[in-house]
Amino acid sequence: MNTITKEISQAIARLREAAPLVHNITNYVTVNDCANALLAIGASPIMADDPAESGDITAISSALVLNIGTLNRHTIDSMIAAGKRANECGVPVVFDPVGAGASRLRNDTVKEILELVKIAVLRGNISEVSFVAGLDATTKGVDASAADGRRDAVSVAGLVAEKLGCTVAITGAVDVISDGKRVVKIHNGHPMLSKVTGTGCMTTALVGAYAGANRDAFVAAAAGVASMGIAGEIAYKKAGQVGTGSFHIAILDELSQLDFAVMEARLKLDEA
Amino acid sequence: MNTITKEISQAIARLREAAPLVHNITNYVTVNDCANALLAIGASPIMADDPAESGDITAISSALVLNIGTLNRHTIDSMIAAGKRANECGVPVVFDPVGAGASRLRNDTVKEILELVKIAVLRGNISEVSFVAGLDATTKGVDASAADGRRDAVSVAGLVAEKLGCTVAITGAVDVISDGKRVVKIHNGHPMLSKVTGTGCMTTALVGAYAGANRDAFVAAAAGVASMGIAGEIAYKKAGQVGTGSFHIAILDELSQLDFAVMEARLKLDEA
């Protein structure tokens, strides 16, 4: 077992012991799944998106997750207030630029957040991440465009990580995590994960949970991404043939069963 | 197999091939189910309800679904902005007047939307549809009143379709779809569908998915309603005795398994 595999597998043990409180300002489509994914992995979720309290809640939390899936001015202000407070308090910020590129509001918001908040981990598909960093990309709604070309994910992740000075996690058929120095590719997961809404949002929430219990953001990002991939592939074996509803529930089941041994045995990772 | 049965069954094949992006401005109670129902049937969901982006998102979508289940001024403005843009772009608008009749806000909103937006399909229970068209009705919250008298659904649907110049889908023990010229009754479904929140909202979302991939709004409405009915009756056989939680998940499972063959074999339809 190589070092990074060991570190990722140990990260879940630390997470389950620490039970970090994770503050989420996220969309109302998948928020219930994010809360249940956080509980399943051993964290404690709190959702609070009013500017009058978002900073207070961040201050008592171990990580902050920002997700722009369903934006409005109200939540944008909350995200910025919470993000600034997180930076002051040393709370890691995980950012999911859902649908970046799809509307001017989303694009402006991404720009505003990146200018005002120092983020620890950026998690998105390749078109979203490319857009965030000002690389050329088009977005069809909130799904990855087939035309994005997975072969470039390693170079995109590295480029964006250096540009933003953070860890970047690009999820897709193969997931790529880079902090500009270290890079790993993760080969877990299953295509059916794209047939359940919120698997991306849950992945970002999981990264937040790991970041709240582990100092190394690169390890946290890899562990979060790997957790969803491993849970997804076990879930597919158990429920994939039944349909997307049962598969959805099985993902949460498997997240709640994940531990050091499962992670260590199943992680398919290579250092790019 | 009659013509309309064939057309409805073919509609799902076209939908799964086209994978239309469906923009939903909907309530926060059942939004996750709507997103998962859309994915299950082969569409791609996007939810965006800020007036600053709702038009932009509609412009890149193949259908727009408006659902007034949890209204506020903010989402009303978004619905109107998106609806107008949809009309400009030729994007079909599907409207679900949840709880019409239950409050002045809902009634005023229905009026405002109908004045400013040309809709392709109206989907509701008989009291909601009657209220929308100014026919006499009382609404007990968001459920169909038992006193509504199912026997009139055909005449109500036809009347409202002519008045509004759109397709009308009235769902109930027997579903009725009319565009003022054509009328079908669909006898699929199961009473337990009323024991899971969101089955109406999901039906409307499915109609949006079909409308995004099929030009004939009447066929799209019938196909959306039939999909929920068929998924519901199979789900009941598999999980109805277990309880409403498992039945809920089974509905999504069966939606994800629907195809031409299942639709063709199970559709119980007569032309009224």
Added chain:
Amino acid sequence: MNTITKEISQAIARLREAAPLVHNITNYVTVNDCANALLAIGASPIMADDPAESGDITAISSALVLNIGTLNRHTIDSMIAAGKRANECGVPVVFDPVGAGASRLRNDTVKEILELVKIAVLRGNISEVSFVAGLDATTKGVDASAADGRRDAVSVAGLVAEKLGCTVAITGAVDVISDGKRVVKIHNGHPMLSKVTGTGCMTTALVGAYAGANRDAFVAAAAGVASMGIAGEIAYKKAGQVGTGSFHIAILDELSQLDFAVMEARLKLDEA
């Protein structure tokens, strides 16, 4: 079978017969589960949180449930408008002060609601209830702090019930319900209930359902708390080993199967 056990068991029969409409102004994290829990237990849910309609909806409802899980100024105004209207119309108000103590906004809101609205039942964990009543407590997000000391729940419940003049339900390893005169402890439930988001919110919604169909708020509170405990312990036997996703669904299944016989046979209650 003692009197209170009989009254609680009879309460579900009355609820299923009355099918009360329950108006919920609640958080967007667990709102779908609350709606499904209400349907499962035999009530009819309606969610409406705009100040322009919240009073109207309350006026046609049999109970009002206020839950501050995800607050904003908009929903605070709605809660107060609906609460006042409920008091005018004799509609019982059930209040869930989620995360009270965690931010100034929540604390101010709790104070504002208690000043302006007469509540029938207060349902929370011991730290939330203690905080609401001005007793010393600290809150770690929305979960009960382990340091709270369950042994004091009986005295806290009695104290707060007298202070606020309402029924108080403190849920935890052992649940305590008090109206200042009567006190019961309920020993149903399972620790895994804390691993699914919304089991507290659903319990509060269930109390609302019972309060909408039963005049005695003390009995309604005990029946709502007992329903979740009993459903949870049966669900654990069926699905607890599978994981938290399946357990979640099983809770809803068991709520939908609850009846007089199950309640009577399983209720573990003692009068403190």
